[in-house]
Amino acid sequence: MSVTKIETSIRFDNVGKQTGYLRVPYSSHASAYGWIPLPLTVIRGAAPGPTVLLLGGVHGDEYEGQIALAKMVRAFESKDVAGTLIVLPSTNLPAAVANNRLSPVDNVNLNRAFPGDANGTPTQMIAHYIEEVLLPTCDYVIDLHSGGSSLEYLPCVRARLSANLQIRHKTLEMVRAFDAEFGVLFRPAKAEPRTMSAACERKGVVYINPETGGGARVARKALQAAHEGTLRCLLALEMIEDASARRSSGGTRTATLVAGASLVHSDSDGVWEPLVELGEAVVPGQPLAAVYNLKKPWLAPQTVSGSIAGTVLCRRAAAWVEVGDCLFEIGVDFDPESA
DSSP: OOOOBBBBBOOOOOEEEEEEEEEEEEOOOOOOEEEEEEEEEEEOSSSEEEEEEEEEOOTTTOOOHHHHHHHHHOOGGGGGGGEEEEEEEEEEEEEHTOOOOTTTTTTGGGGOOTTEEEEESSHHHHHIIIIIGGGOOEEEEEBBOOOOEEEEEEEEEEEOSSSSSSHHHHHHEEEETOOOOOOEEEEEEOOOOOSSHHHHHHHOOOOEEEEEEEESSOOHHHHHHHHHHHHHHHHHTOOOOOOOOOSSSSSSSEEEEOTTTEEEEEOOOOOESSOOOOOOOEOOEEEEEEEEEEEEEESSEEEEOOOOOOOEEEEEEESEOOTTEEEEEEEEOOOOOOO
């Protein structure tokens, strides 16, 4: 095992169901010799099978995955599982308790902290533990996200187009098994090395990142998509026999992102009016939003247009925007077999 200061009483090789914590050491003013608890469940069946890491709450204000995995750890026992499930429903618990994308302990975004640092801040220590201790034992990672406080997503699954063709093939199988309406396949912009996706690529682990819901709330359909999609993936891996998860979309439409064009940003401060909805098809030059200057309401609103044709996958949730805030993400139809 790689050197880490994080400890746990859970024995990953033991058959059975174990619950406990990852204990992240943190010496604070209030607790000189304290540790931060990260709830952990490991369910290892007697029958052979893959090892799957299930993550929720990498961003603390994204609760759909946290609830879905809490349901799952209560529902499954060792007898129900072939292989091993490692489940961290609230991977960055301090951020979840604070209802924040970033950890209030060190103001770090866990999904921009990899490969981490065994001797760094608490969030950096968590990233290091995941990449250097957990990932080398895993075959698959399902990392449940949503739009959190600032964004709202059409239910979709995002995944990296791995340079490893075997990993890519298995990734597409998981994208299709999750059965969201859209599968968004991308090459990371500027070779971004700090994400969970990049960590899995380094370790040769199949990774998918479902995005369901957001908007500072937990919508029933978004939660259902996260929960049932994860069950469908485990069913496809022959880890469980629970066939209760309904097929959601009847087929996943694949899309990709265009660097410099898929993300549409505001270039004004004010209150914005969306002119298109999630799931709507758009064309180049189409007005997508209008931003109103509340201090000078007699001025015409600033119109924001897109530059590509595609489908609206994501939109800003908050009404107030400033220059540089993302308003929309546009996905473009894509055939992964041609990549």
